[in-house]
Amino acid sequence: GEDVEQSLFLSVREGDSSVINCTYTDSSSTYLYWYKQEPGAGLQLLTYIFSNMDMKQDQRLTVLLNKKDKHLSLRIADTQTGDSAIYFCAESSYSSASKIIFGSGTRLSIRP
Amino acid sequence: GAGVSQSPRYKVTKRGQDVALRCDPISGHVSLYWYRQALGQGPEFLTYFNYEAQQDKSGLPNDRFSAERPEGSISTLTIQRTEQRDSAMYRCASSRDSNTEAFFGQGTRLTVV
Numbered sequence: 001g002e003d004v005e006q007s008l009f010l011s012v013r014e015g016d017s018s019v020i021n022c023t024y025t026d027s028s029s030t031y032l033y034w035y036k037q038e039p040g041a042g043l044q045l046l047t048y049i050f051s052n053m054d055m056k057q058d059q060r061l062t063v064l065l066n067k068k069d070k071h072l073s074l075r076i077a078d079t080q081t082g083d084s085a086i087y088f089c090a091e092s093s094y095s096s097a098s099k100i101i102f103g104s105g106t107r108l109s110i111r112p
Numbered sequence: 113g114a115g116v117s118q119s120p121r122y123k124v125t126k127r128g129q130d131v132a133l134r135c136d137p138i139s140g141h142v143s144l145y146w147y148r149q150a151l152g153q154g155p156e157f158l159t160y161f162n163y164e165a166q167q168d169k170s171g172l173p174n175d176r177f178s179a180e181r182p183e184g185s186i187s188t189l190t191i192q193r194t195e196q197r198d199s200a201m202y203r204c205a206s207s208r209d210s211n212t213e214a215f216f217g218q219g220t221r222l223t224v225v
Contacts, residue, residue, distance in 0.1 A: 042216040088154050098210045102154030
């Protein structure tokens with residue numbers, strides 16, 4: 001079945017770049033997402049990329065997709081304390097766009 | 113409303129009791145989703161609706177779980193004869209349609225004791 005894997009923890013220094021990696025198994029994945037979850041809050045869609053793209057940039061966020069290796073990454077430039085959160089990689093397929101498969105989340109912590 | 117609203121925010125229930133979790137989607141949103149998130153895990157799809165029709169319930173773990181959206185707006189997820197393993201955060205989301213961004217509510221944390 002579909003599976004999304006990501007590392008559990010990442011610690012970076014304030015001002016450095018953070019890179020969160022994710023791999024997925026479903027070759028029919030059409031949409032790939034990054035969600036952010038802060039304590040006590042709902043899930044927030046940060047950005048998404050279609051499978052026919054290999055890069056998307058939105059202010060401090062850069063998403064890279066290697067479809068051949070089924071590898072997705074999220075780079076956060078100039079990481080700030082407000083970026084501390086759990087980041088979920090997720091995917092859905094064209095035939096089942098409403099059914100989003102999430103990874104277990106990467107907890108990003110920022111050190112001064 | 114301004115966002116997806118779920119109630120109650122917290123629910124503690126005894127094993128064997130039934131619980132009903134409510135989701136009030138963003139006004140005008142056609143699609144509504146239910147997810148379950150265990151501690152330390154990502155959300156897991158349960159079911160989704162377009163208007164009042166339940167389009168996919170493949171994620172419901174067993175027949176103790178059911179969901180309805182009778183008037184195409186508010187939805188209720190019901191768990192009968194709760195078990196400890198049902199303890200989790202239950203998240204609802206809604207979207208304008210099934211191909212647009214889903215907005216998540218803050219969730220209901222269910223604890224079965």
